[in-house]
Amino acid sequence: MSDPMNTCPIQLTATGQLRHFLTTEGLPRDLLTEILDTADSFVDMSEQQVKKVPLLRGKTVVNLFFEASTRTLSTFELAAKRLSADVLNLNISTSSTKKGETLKDTLMTLRAMHSDMFVVRHSDSGAAHFIASQVTPDVAVINAGDGRHAHPTQAMLDMLTIRRHKGDFEPLKVAIVGDILHSRVARSQIHALRTLGAAEIRVIAPLTLLPRNIESLGVRVFTDMAQGLRDVDVVMMLRLQKERMDSALLPSESEFYKLYGLTTDKLAFAHPEAIVMHPGPINRGVEIESAVADGPRSVILDQVTNGIAVRMAVMSMAMSGQLADKNAKPDADNLNA
């Protein structure tokens, strides 16, 4: 039996190099640190006149989005272009795959076009794992969000933002606030924070927005903001989807805002130097007050900048892992035939 905590051995090569990036869970601390260090160097580079490096020259990156997203798609596209890759954006609505072509058919077609990397977003948890299982060893897969399961590049850009502001993770108390139940971001953040050694991870939400046994992930559960935010160094807000009111999870946006919205008053419970984060897009007046989102403690725009650097880091690392793996097993195609 494999290590139950390491749900994703598929994302590493035999020598422990990153070859797919599907989840932050089960990755060793060194590797997460390497992603952050590499991303740091790309942040510095993006401040220069020439923003391009040739790390992915001649490689084809396909942004395979089965779920609409403008922001994530653009940052991945920009990251790939800064690495000098050729980029193809495919928005495949789930309805068109239901017309007969299965996801598997789509993947086989794209693989036959000799793509080198898929950046995948899909509404089903586990979709990125499934896709990786189908295209290994020809294509590297980067998970840009699968259902409620994982959004590892978002989590790593959050980690980079925290590190650039706070330095070491070990003394930090971090609170994640809002719709934990539906959030792939929260799950990826929790795994990354644990691996990087954060002192305490808290989740704050009403019970309707907390998944069963969430404490098994190594978090402390709070349903009250005053208690949950006490002395925390980092406040990570989550986006609340409007549909949640329709499915009897919450009575109203205004009641949610009153109890869990991050206002100046509630932020006062946190450590005086606490930073405020949000994966965007922000619902002002639903989960966060404008004065907080735009205020001095907010690092929300840094997150966007760091997002491109982290995606460049992950793409270049996965591509070199995938090449190393492919070269190490030149007969892999024949063996699979």
Add this chain to the structure above:
Amino acid sequence: MNILIQGGRVIDPAQQLDQVCDLYISGEQILAIGEQPEGFEVDETIDATGKVVCPGFIDLCAHVREPGYTQKGSIAKESAAAAAGGITTLITPPTTKPVVDTPAVAELIQDRAAEQGLARVLPMGALTRGLEGEQLAPMHALAGSGCIAFTNARLPMASTLVLLRALEYAATHDLLVIFQAQDASLGLHGCMHEGATSTRLGLNGIPEAAETIEVSRCLMLVEQTGVRAHFGQLSCERSVRLIEAAKERGLRVSADVSIQNLLLTDEQVNGFDADYHLMPPLRGQLDRAGLRQGLVTDTLQAICSDHQPHEAIAKQAPFAATEPGMSNLETLLPLCLQLVDEQLLALPQLIEKLTLGPARILGLDDGTLEIGTQADICIFDPQEQWTLEPEQMRSGGHNTPFAGRTFKGRVHTTLLGGQIVYRT
């Protein structure tokens, strides 16, 4: 045709028989055990030395997929798989296309099975028309056409009132009702047990309460109507306790469990392996322990395969988008023998759960080797090791989480009504 099964360890829980002896079969029936009857001329001798000879297994839940879903399985393939698994009677749910809500469909299934002659296939009839939960299906006519029991499978009833009336009508004709209990709203969109693993994987969970609430509701109405009732494929420890309490109150209820729920837990889903996408879902360790306990105390009188064959593509998608179930007829026996290896059950007890137990639940006279009964017999080697290769499976569905697994215990010969329908 006269057959002598020689030198096997004959186990028949109905007669409390467990000894090495010979078995004599004449035509379709068991003629004698032990001494050779006078004038018996042996046409064929089966050497069962070192093997177990027991009644053919009766599987309380096996989808044969015909009519309507022959890309997944067929009566020909599933009955061949059953024969290879030592199973001589398959009870198949009404979730075919069209559903088993007319005598014509019920008869078609039995006719096709009879043509193949490899296993008895007894359909369960639909409790409501089209399994839509609104109007009663013609249960009396269906029973006349061979439906052994009635169920609405996992499909919801429109209201508790319809459920009550369906049970009253079944009770009128003393028909057996089988519940596959799952509350429709609590189970909605769920694809695995709700717990730590579903939370980590971000998969929609099916809470334990989805089963226990429905078991409770059904038990209340069983008590009120006095209908003969059976609960199929329980997955939760608390459901076992509910059944236990109902039996203590004197209700005529029985229950079974699938072997997969006795062996595996929800942690198997780690890594999103769609072969572990099952319905009912694999649950937690406490549930597994509770189910095992229920087996020992006889609250659960039968073990079934819950055979759900699928075509390959049905499992090739992200986890939640795959279809639930595993192909299990050919692995039922070796999986069950693990319970003996783990000393949960003695071998005769296990055989009872696969033969006499289900026969009694259904009100059948089968599941025994008593003289004069039809010669449905399984001969297996409890020690022989073999490796499961999916491409060798006879079932239309090769969807198994046990590909490449080495099992202990292998069926050697299967007889159906005195005919050899399988031998290695």
